[in-house]
Amino acid sequence: MLSLRNVSKSYRKGEVKAVDDLTLEVPPGEIFGFLGPNGAGKTTTIKMVVGLLRPDTGTITVDGVDVARDPVKAKRRIGYCPDYPDLYEKLTGLEYLNFIGDVFGVPTETRRRIVGELLEMFSLQDALTDLIQTYSHGMKQKLAVIAAVMPDPALLILDEPMTGLDPKSSALFKDLMRRRCDAGKAVFFSTHILDVAERVCDRVGIINRGRLVAQGTMEELRAMARGQDTLERIFLELTEESEG
Amino acid sequence: MPAFTGLWPVLRTSLNTTFGLSAARYRYLIKRERVWEPLVILGSLGVLAAMFEVMMYQMASGLVTAGAQLGQPGVAFTFALLATLVLVFIFGLFMVFSVFYFSTDLPLLVPLPLRPGTIVLAKFGTILAGQYLGVVAVLAPTALAYARLAGGGPLYWLSVVLVLVLAPVLPLILASALALVLMRVINRRHRDLLMIIASLGIVAAVLAFQISIAQVPEDQVAEYLRQLLAGQIGLVNLVGRGFPPAVWATRAITEAGTLPGTGALAAFTAASVAGLGVLAALGERLFYGGLIGGQELARRRPASGEAVATARALALKGLRREEALRALYRREWRLFMRHPLYVMNGFMASVIVPVLFVFGLAVPRAELDMVTSWVPLGGDITYYATLAVAGLVAFLAGLNTTASTSVSREGRHLWISKVIPVEPWRMVQAKILFAAVSTLVSAAPVVAAYGVFLRPPAGFLAASALLGLLGSAVLLLLGLLVDMARPFLTWTNPQQAVKSNLNVVLQMPMAAALFVGASALSSWLRGGLGLGGPAALAVIGAVLAGLAAAAYRVTVSAAGRLYGRLEV
Numbered sequence: 001m002l003s004l005r006n007v008s009k010s011y012r013k014g015e016v017k018a019v020d021d022l023t024l025e026v027p028p029g030e031i032f033g034f035l036g037p038n039g040a041g042k043t044t045t046i047k048m049v050v051g052l053l054r055p056d057t058g059t060i061t062v063d064g065v066d067v068a069r070d071p072v073k074a075k076r077r078i079g080y081c082p083d084y085p086d087l088y089e090k091l092t093g094l095e096y097l098n099f100i101g102d103v104f105g106v107p108t109e110t111r112r113r114i115v116g117e118l119l120e121m122f123s124l125q126d127a128l129t130d131l132i133q134t135y136s137h138g139m140k141q142k143l144a145v146i147a148a149v150m151p152d153p154a155l156l157i158l159d160e161p162m163t164g165l166d167p168k169s170s171a172l173f174k175d176l177m178r179r180r181c182d183a184g185k186a187v188f189f190s191t192h193i194l195d196v197a198e199r200v201c202d203r204v205g206i207i208n209r210g211r212l213v214a215q216g217t218m219e220e221l222r223a224m225a226r227g228q229d230t231l232e233r234i235f236l237e238l239t240e241e242s243e244g
Numbered sequence: 245m246p247a248f249t250g251l252w253p254v255l256r257t258s259l260n261t262t263f264g265l266s267a268a269r270y271r272y273l274i275k276r277e278r279v280w281e282p283l284v285i286l287g288s289l290g291v292l293a294a295m296f297e298v299m300m301y302q303m304a305s306g307l308v309t310a311g312a313q314l315g316q317p318g319v320a321f322t323f324a325l326l327a328t329l330v331l332v333f334i335f336g337l338f339m340v341f342s343v344f345y346f347s348t349d350l351p352l353l354v355p356l357p358l359r360p361g362t363i364v365l366a367k368f369g370t371i372l373a374g375q376y377l378g379v380v381a382v383l384a385p386t387a388l389a390y391a392r393l394a395g396g397g398p399l400y401w402l403s404v405v406l407v408l409v410l411a412p413v414l415p416l417i418l419a420s421a422l423a424l425v426l427m428r429v430i431n432r433r434h435r436d437l438l439m440i441i442a443s444l445g446i447v448a449a450v451l452a453f454q455i456s457i458a459q460v461p462e463d464q465v466a467e468y469l470r471q472l473l474a475g476q477i478g479l480v481n482l483v484g485r486g487f488p489p490a491v492w493a494t495r496a497i498t499e500a501g502t503l504p505g506t507g508a509l510a511a512f513t514a515a516s517v518a519g520l521g522v523l524a525a526l527g528e529r530l531f532y533g534g535l536i537g538g539q540e541l542a543r544r545r546p547a548s549g550e551a552v553a554t555a556r557a558l559a560l561k562g563l564r565r566e567e568a569l570r571a572l573y574r575r576e577w578r579l580f581m582r583h584p585l586y587v588m589n590g591f592m593a594s595v596i597v598p599v600l601f602v603f604g605l606a607v608p609r610a611e612l613d614m615v616t617s618w619v620p621l622g623g624d625i626t627y628y629a630t631l632a633v634a635g636l637v638a639f640l641a642g643l644n645t646t647a648s649t650s651v652s653r654e655g656r657h658l659w660i661s662k663v664i665p666v667e668p669w670r671m672v673q674a675k676i677l678f679a680a681v682s683t684l685v686s687a688a689p690v691v692a693a694y695g696v697f698l699r700p701p702a703g704f705l706a707a708s709a710l711l712g713l714l715g716s717a718v719l720l721l722l723g724l725l726v727d728m729a730r731p732f733l734t735w736t737n738p739q740q741a742v743k744s745n746l747n748v749v750l751q752m753p754m755a756a757a758l759f760v761g762a763s764a765l766s767s768w769l770r771g772g773l774g775l776g777g778p779a780a781l782a783v784i785g786a787v788l789a790g791l792a793a794a795a796y797r798v799t800v801s802a803a804g805r806l807y808g809r810l811e812v
Binding site for chain 1: 439551553554555556558559560562563564565566567568570571572574578582583656658659660662663664665666667756808811812
């Protein structure tokens with residue numbers, strides 16, 4: 001579903017290498033967790049996948065569509081929720097969702113069905129006709145998640161999706177991700193919360209200083225980290241090893 | 245007055261972020277990126293400014309000479325000061341709202357151990373700094389013209405500099421005080437709308453006052469000036485009653501070095517300082533109340549489960565599909581029109597000017613008939629009036645910032661445009677459509693006033709509208725193209741996106757080039773080729789249509805490349 005091949009990205013005319021020759025695959029039906037310390041290159045990678053940044057080298061394909069060659073076709077397959085969703089404050093939640101639905105060409109019945117379910121899940125039923133500027137950070141995060149899921153994309157890309165969600169919404173959202181993957185779609189998300197990654201993800205990739213230092217199932221990672229049992233210990237072992 | 249510790253650091257930082265000083269130093273001096281850019285911009289603006297200043301100097305010289313014939317050349321200063329005060333007040337009012345209440349640094353400043361008056365004074369100082377370019381542009385030619393005719397020694401120039409420094413202070417204090425009071429009292433649920441209505445009301449009142457005192461029959465100007473200078477009627481008395489500092493400032497300059505002149509300067513200075521004290525006190529009492537009132541959540545929460553179910557049903561009913569271009573156009577319209585800062589700073593000028601135009605033509609019927617009786621319909625005057633009206637329509641499009649800030653306004657929300665599956669050219673089409681509609685709003689009253697008051701033949705009226713809109717289209721498309729090529733996305737305050745955006749200024753040289761080109765073409769067609777008015781208008785229209793079509797093609801075809809280049 002998502003394929004990155006030898007992707008690199010530098011800032012300041014090559015002085016800072018944010019992502020360095022990254023290669024990874026996320027097949028349909030998989031929840032892939034992308035972990036790494038601050039400044040490791042997680043957000044840069046995600047931004048390249050969704051078209052916010054252009055890679056210096058390498059290719060990214062979504063559902064077989066090259067993001068650089070056919071960006072609009074690729075974007076139709078992606079639902080994206082950034083880590084801090086800066087939404088249009090002067091639109092109501094309803095107007096924002098209609099805007100996203102219209103540019104993705106989501107039929108009226110589909111948007112009513114999906115939004116209806118998610119509104120209840122996130123308890124946003126009575127807020128949708130209010131201006132987004134009146135929303136709390138958590139409500140904006142929930143609206144951004146609804147907007148990302150509403151087009152029913154093949155690939156859901158979420159940058160730190162749990163940060164603004166309360167525990168109940170977070171639990172329901174994890175169920176939603178699982179259901180989507182069971183239906184043959186894929187989820188790629190970055191997180192700092194190792195516990196979430198450990199419990200939700202089918203596979204995990206660990207990035208440090210722009211390089212993918214490890215990827216695999218929890219069992220595969222345990223083997224790589226000389227038998228460390230928790231993801232936190234595995235993460236520390238692998239990131240320290242890559243720095244050493 | 246309470247001690248305003250921390251004023252200088254806040255003011256310094258506010259000046260730095262508002263005018264992008266550190267950012268400019270980093271880009272142009274340290275990274276040495278696009279160093280040519282400020283040079284080209286400053287050069288082209290310098291040429292425009294020089295042309296404007298020559299025009300202002302000629303007007304000021306005329307006024308000084310007229311006044312001198314009546315023994316009072318200083319009246320020119322009263323007019324120049326009055327113009328400055330009104331301009332600073334009107335445009336300052338819009339800026340005060342945005343800088344006081346919508347700056348993104350407010351959430352950083354409010355939790356700091358600063359008095360509200362300190363923040364108000366620092367913000368005030370920042371707005372004040374931005375006014376001086378305009379103040380110098382209006383007052384300096386008058387000072388030069390007066391010095392040339394009436395002579396001016398060191399004390400004269402010292403007074404000029406002091407008055408120049410103080411001139412925008414009081415009108416800006418007045419605007420700030422009104423904004424502080426308004427924001428404290430207006431209903432927060434409809435605050436944006438009320439803010440626009442209240443500001444327009446204030447501006448309308450000031451303009452009505454201006455127009456009422458400027459209604460002087462042309463054949464009585466000399467008598468009016470004589471009476472004005474003799475203090476029997478008119479401007480000085482009116483202004484003196486309503487705003488005495490304008491008279492003090494005039495006397496401070498024209499009587500520099502004398503006891504009355506020094507007294508007037510002292511009074512003007514004291515009034516400005518006292519005004520700052522009043523502003524600080526008002527800030528202490530009203531600023532946080534208005535600010536926090538605007539940031540509190542104003543949502544209504546239905547209490548019962550039944551109400552929640554109703555809200556849900558309503559929300560779902562509101563979800564319905566529309567065509568993508570229509571959705572993109574609606575986004576442009578809503579995001580612009582719902583933001584008072586955009587409406588006031590980016591759109592109002594192009595609405596106020598046509599309103600003034602209509603007011604200006606709204607003279608009594610008998611006088612109008614007298615004027616129109618000498619307009620030979622179908623003759624040369626109609627031709628030039630048609631061109632002038634078309635030029636005014638295009639000029640208003642030059643003031644309209646909807647296109648030249650279109651991409652810049654997206655700011656930190658640009659990520660949304662980058663991730664939606666829409667070709668950039670379609671987004672650009674929506675932006676063009678919105679700019680075109682906003683241009684019609686400003687063009688309609690001008691063309692209507694032309695039709696109603698000067699009654700040209702229908703063909704000339706249609707030509708004025710068509711030529712004006714074609715010229716507007718060229719300017720708006722080029723403005724949008726420039727904004728796509730070098731958008732200003734890092735603004736911290738929405739007002740900066742339209743007021744501190746060089747792309748807006750770059751539209752002016754384009755407008756100047758268009759006007760010069762159209763005028764030259766007109767002269768050649770009429771004088772060189774001997775074409776009649778309708779034929780010349782048709783040729784000019786065809787040339788403008790060609791330019792507009794070319795500008796549209798270039799803008800739309802460049803959209804993909806320029807949008808693709810933007811990284812968020």
